[in-house]
Amino acid sequence: MAGMHRVALARCFVAVLGTALLCAAENAFAGGRLPCEEARVFSDAAVNVLVLPYRYEAKIRFDERSAGARLAALIQQETLFSMLKYGSVGATELISERGELCDVRDVLSRIIRENTLRAGRGLAMIWGRIYEEESQLYVQSYIRFIRRDEQETIRIDLSAPGNQTLQFIASLPAQAAAMMPRRLTRKDLAEIERRSAETLILRREPRDNAPGKSLQASTSEPLTYGVVGVKGEWMQIRSYVSGETGWVRARIENEGWALRRFLPELAYLDGVIAYLRLRTAPRVPLTNDPKRVYGWMQSAFTNFETAVGKDAVPEATGLAKAMMGLVVWTQPALAAGADARSRGAQLFQEAVERMPASPDARVLAAVTSPLLTQGPKANKESLAKIDQGLLGAVAVDPHSASALENLERLYQFASRNASLAPYGSEELQARLAAIKTAGSQPGTR
Numbered sequence: 457m458a459g460m461h462r463v464a465l466a467r468c469f470v471a472v473l474g475t476a477l478l479c480a481a482e483n484a485f486a487g488g489r490l491p492c493e494e495a496r497v498f499s500d501a502a503v504n505v506l507v508l509p510y511r512y513e514a515k516i517r518f519d520e521r522s523a524g525a526r527l528a529a530l531i532q533q534e535t536l537f538s539m540l541k542y543g544s545v546g547a548t549e550l551i552s553e554r555g556e557l558c559d560v561r562d563v564l565s566r567i568i569r570e571n572t573l574r575a576g577r578g579l580a581m582i583w584g585r586i587y588e589e590e591s592q593l594y595v596q597s598y599i600r601f602i603r604r605d606e607q608e609t610i611r612i613d614l615s616a617p618g619n620q621t622l623q624f625i626a627s628l629p630a631q632a633a634a635m636m637p638r639r640l641t642r643k644d645l646a647e648i649e650r651r652s653a654e655t656l657i658l659r660r661e662p663r664d665n666a667p668g669k670s671l672q673a674s675t676s677e678p679l680t681y682g683v684v685g686v687k688g689e690w691m692q693i694r695s696y697v698s699g700e701t702g703w704v705r706a707r708i709e710n711e712g713w714a715l716r717r718f719l720p721e722l723a724y725l726d727g728v729i730a731y732l733r734l735r736t737a738p739r740v741p742l743t744n745d746p747k748r749v750y751g752w753m754q755s756a757f758t759n760f761e762t763a764v765g766k767d768a769v770p771e772a773t774g775l776a777k778a779m780m781g782l783v784v785w786t787q788p789a790l791a792a793g794a795d796a797r798s799r800g801a802q803l804f805q806e807a808v809e810r811m812p813a814s815p816d817a818r819v820l821a822a823v824t825s826p827l828l829t830q831g832p833k834a835n836k837e838s839l840a841k842i843d844q845g846l847l848g849a850v851a852v853d854p855h856s857a858s859a860l861e862n863l864e865r866l867y868q869f870a871s872r873n874a875s876l877a878p879y880g881s882e883e884l885q886a887r888l889a890a891i892k893t894a895g896s897q898p899g900t901r
Contacts, residue, residue, distance in 0.1 A: 488546075488549075490548055490549075492550045496572040497567060497572050498546030499572050499574055502737075502739065503545050503578040504578070505536075505547040505548070506548055507532040507548070507581075508583035511558075511586070530715055531582065534716075535722065537656060542752075544733075545733070558583075568604070576603060579732075580601040581601070582597060582721075584597040596638070597635045598633070603732065603736065608782065611624070616834040622865070628778050628782060629775060629817035658671050662705075664705070666703070690703045727756035750783060750790045753780065757776040761773050771810075775811070778803070778804060781799075801821075804824050815853040815856035819849050819858045822842050823845070826841070846863045854894060860895045871884050871885065
């Protein structure tokens with residue numbers, strides 16, 4: 457009965473919030489809890505976060521189910537209140553009431569199939585596993601993100617003589633990241649809960665010295681909140697379980713969050729949310745200055761890299777660089793006085809330095825390389841440099857569709873502009889034929 461009661465509350469919360477708050481104001485915030493089998497998101501929010509249960513892969517000495525539930529509840533709580541600053545967001549913790557596996561692919565498929573995530577809106581998911589190794593307990597997290605019906609791509613237009621344009625298309629190297637395992641003890645979990653209780657306070661008035669009570673995460677009741685008022689960095693929230701109302705500061709800085717000391721990947725998740733919020737801004741306008749949001753994104757990714765080290769998870773830090781570059785490329789005003797395309801190209805170069813085994817990272821760096829020095833111009837030097845970079849991507853993955861398609865564009869253009877071509881006519885035609893053949897092979901992405 458208790459489980460059914462929690463589900464009913466969550467259902468009621470989604471329905472009430474959908475009509476009373478989110479439909480009434482695009483600058484909305486929400487948090488809730490649902491069973492994995494009934495996963496859904498707040499459809500009017502620009503960005504949603506789903507926190508899935510952490511899966512146990514070995515028998516451990518203390519209460520596995522309780523510890524995993526507590527960890528997920530704390531992650532959802534901290535994520536919700538750290539993302540308030542972005543506006544129009546929702547965070548939901550998913551629980552597995554029957555003890556079955558909560559598979560991220562099934563959850564995402566359900567969200568897409570039932571259309572609770574609107575076109576162009578963003579979704580980030582965090583989940584993980586807990587396992588033993590040499591009598592030590594470890595937690596490993598994974599993050600994935602999408603925008604519904606949107607591709608994380610950019611178009612690069614290089615001008616050429618005769619009013620010609622050479623166009624390339626490139627995309628993010630990934631939309632998921634695996635984090636390094638973190639050692640977490642029972643004592644650590646207790647410390648996290650203690651610090652959380654000290655830092656997340658529901659106050660009667662929007663000031664730090666006002667009387668208040670801890671917003672301690674609970675595994676027995678849904679953490680279901682909606683924001684009903686805003687005053688500066690203070691958010692007035694209402695619990696849709698108890699009806700209680702109070703004020704919480706939307707913390708901007710990375711310091712002070714209880715979990716990030718132990719799980720710095722939550723800073724990374726913060727950066728992903730900022731990326732999605734900037735990318736969804738055309739559909740749901742920002743209430744903050746975009747430069748400020750971009751600053752939060754930079755700070756979150758920098759804090760993550762500082763905490764784990766540049767080389768600990770190079771795929772994740774490389775993807776972060778690519779995300780920052782893509783946002784600057786598509787929103788030039790964020791460059792803060794610098795040339796946006798040049799800054800974006802530099803970030804793509806930094807991305808491929810961290811993840812040289814990624815063909816898509818190599819493609820991004822290759823096709824934007826002319827912007828590092830001479831601007832968007834197609835000349836013999838720039839075409840040779842792009843060709844070299846794309847061939848490097850093909851060397852990493854001979855079936856990379858992005859690398860092969862961009863090489864085909866390059867060779868077709870070069871065949872019409874002999875003075876700019878990096879190869880002679882016969883070699884160009886041979887290379888073009890080889891690219892077309894490779895592109896038609898099974899397994900080409």
